[in-house]
Amino acid sequence: MIPQQNHIISIDCMDAGLIGRLTKKLGAEAISVNCKQLNIIHDYKSTKLLRAEGYDVPAPILSQYKFPVSDLTKPAFQVQKWTSAMLTMEARGYVLNGLGTGKTRCVLWAFDYLRSIGFVNKLLAICPLSAVHRTWGKELIEEFPWLKFEILHGTRNQRLKKLAKNVDVYIINHDGVQVLLDELMGRKDIDCVCADEVATYRNGGTKRTKKFKQLSMVKGWVWGLTGSPIPRAVTDVWGPCSAITPSTVPNYFNDFRSQLSLKKGPYTWVPKHGAEEYAVSCMRPSVRYRLDEIVELPEQVQSYYEAPLSSNQLFVYEAMQDKAIALIGEKKIDAMNAGAVLSKLLQIALGYVYSRDGTVMTLDNTPRLQLIIDLIDSSEHKVIMFAPFKSAINAFSGVLTANEIEHCIVTGDVTLKERNIIFTEFQDTPKYKVMLAHPACMAHALTLTKATTTIWTGPVTSLDTFSQANARTYRIGQEHRTLIAMVGGTPAERRIYQILGRNEKLQNNFLKLVELLTLKNEAN
Numbered sequence: 001m002i003p004q005q006n007h008i009i010s011i012d013c014m015d016a017g018l019i020g021r022l023t024k025k026l027g028a029e030a031i032s033v034n035c036k037q038l039n040i041i042h043d044y045k046s047t048k049l050l051r052a053e054g055y056d057v058p059a060p061i062l063s064q065y066k067f068p069v070s071d072l073t074k075p076a077f078q079v080q081k082w083t084s085a086m087l088t089m090e091a092r093g094y095v096l097n098g099l100g101t102g103k104t105r106c107v108l109w110a111f112d113y114l115r116s117i118g119f120v121n122k123l124l125a126i127c128p129l130s131a132v133h134r135t136w137g138k139e140l141i142e143e144f145p146w147l148k149f150e151i152l153h154g155t156r157n158q159r160l161k162k163l164a165k166n167v168d169v170y171i172i173n174h175d176g177v178q179v180l181l182d183e184l185m186g187r188k189d190i191d192c193v194c195a196d197e198v199a200t201y202r203n204g205g206t207k208r209t210k211k212f213k214q215l216s217m218v219k220g221w222v223w224g225l226t227g228s229p230i231p232r233a234v235t236d237v238w239g240p241c242s243a244i245t246p247s248t249v250p251n252y253f254n255d256f257r258s259q260l261s262l263k264k265g266p267y268t269w270v271p272k273h274g275a276e277e278y279a280v281s282c283m284r285p286s287v288r289y290r291l292d293e294i295v296e297l298p299e300q301v302q303s304y305y306e307a308p309l310s311s312n313q314l315f316v317y318e319a320m321q322d323k324a325i326a327l328i329g330e331k332k333i334d335a336m337n338a339g340a341v342l343s344k345l346l347q348i349a350l351g352y353v354y355s356r357d358g359t360v361m362t363l364d365n366t367p368r369l370q371l372i373i374d375l376i377d378s379s380e381h382k383v384i385m386f387a388p389f390k391s392a393i394n395a396f397s398g399v400l401t402a403n404e405i406e407h408c409i410v411t412g413d414v415t416l417k418e419r420n421i422i423f424t425e426f427q428d429t430p431k432y433k434v435m436l437a438h439p440a441c442m443a444h445a446l447t448l449t450k451a452t453t454t455i456w457t458g459p460v461t462s463l464d465t466f467s468q469a470n471a472r473t474y475r476i477g478q479e480h481r482t483l484i485a486m487v488g489g490t491p492a493e494r495r496i497y498q499i500l501g502r503n504e505k506l507q508n509n510f511l512k513l514v515e516l517l518t519l520k521n522e523a524n
Contacts, residue, residue: 198224227378
């Protein structure tokens with residue numbers, strides 16, 4: 001590491017040629033020579049020039065920015081600082097860090113620093129609809145209260161009114177870019193763009209990707225974020241790269257596909273040896289850190305991910321709440337039937353509800369489904385996905401199939417012999433990205449360490465089931481940190497996850513829990 005004091009870089013060098021080049025580009029006032037040491041003002045320009053000369057100069061943000069932290073979070077991890085450092089030094093680049101590594105905060109730290117030194121003005125954060133509030137909005141409120149922001153969502157007129165406001169950060173969903181493309185391209189003050197889950201643009205022929213490319217071409221700073229650069233195929237990187245760093249890929253998709261794949265039939269292409277490594281290398285400059293590289297974290301990380309209820313779900317959920325409140329007031333809910341009331345609330349939040357005749361009523365649960373797909377796509381390794389109600393298994397399987405995610409299913413209807421075959425293929429072969437399972441069907445001694453992410457599509461009410469299901473990935477033989485992603489969207493789900501996370505039992509407290517959960521306007 002090159003010594004730094006008072007924002008000065010000191011290097012042992014008396015190379016007259018280097019001194020001349022730096023003096024010409026930086027100005028004589030930025031350089032001094034003392035005792036065979038070359039002292040240079042440590043800023044963005046000098047760092048770029050010295051790196052080009054072969055000197056390993058740290059990014060200025062590492063020594064000249066106090067990474068802010070609130071009472072709610074821990075200080076920045078070292079890999080987060082390094083990630084932010086890369087972003088501040090590269091006007092176009094990629095963050096390929098794994099799920100759970102805090103990519104959003106890294107972007108906001110980098111933007112906040114660049115804004116403070118006058119390099120950028122305003123940020124446009126493009127992200128999945130499920131993340132506009134729960135990720136970007138929440139992060140800005142809790143960690144960056146001095147940055148004003150607007151969420152550009154709603155009708156076109158509503159979006160335009162919000163875009164007209166003078167704020168620091170604008171947040172918009174991927175498809176929203178098409179709605180406001182002309183206005184966003186015309187806003188010269190919005191000079192920094194971050195595309196979260198940039199693999200969304202993997203299909204270069206879609207209107208969504210073409211519009212993003214148009215926007216990207218007129219903005220100075222453009223960053224792409226994804227924990228899974230090639231979620232479906234090795235050619236997935238062509239779309240994002242053609243928009244952000246077009247010099248790293250061929251101009252035409254067919255040329256790129258021919259470089260990475262062999263044609264085995266009219267519609268079948270097989271990746272060549274080393275194709276994955278080459279594909280990811282096209283996303284440069286980049287940083288790529290995994291969850292297990294954050295030494296400050298425990299070996300198993302539990303995180304809550306919020307997906308708001310759709311209007312359809314909310315209507316039914318509130319009707320159920322009103323009924324439960326009335327029954328509690330009439331003392332018609334007791335310890336015996338409180339569990340059934342709680343179960344019905346959880347089914348509504350999940351989106352699949354058993355009716356009286358045993359059929360399943362499906363509610364619009366698009367935000368939850370999109371969040372789950374985003375989590376799967378961001379997972380570098382295999383995923384175990386738990387559905388707490390059997391009613392949801394087939395529906396979730398249909399969603400995975402529609403998104404071309406290879407998966408297997410484990411429920412009580414699957415015989416023991418079939419389960420053993422599935423477990424072996426999941427653990428010992430490349431087959432299956434996701435195991436979709438009912439948590440009660442996962443044996444206590446089962447080892448599934450090829451998966452590093454466990455997704456709960458909704459909570460269970462059994463501590464033993466929750467703990468044992470989570471232990472399938474966190475066992476001897478696991479080589480990586482594991483993530484427990486707990487998905488919810490209601491006070492009921494959040495509270496249950498909190499209780500389970502404290503290793504407390506729920507079974508004997510259903511009545512008290514229902515009484516608390518049916519309070520109107522309860523804060524999450």
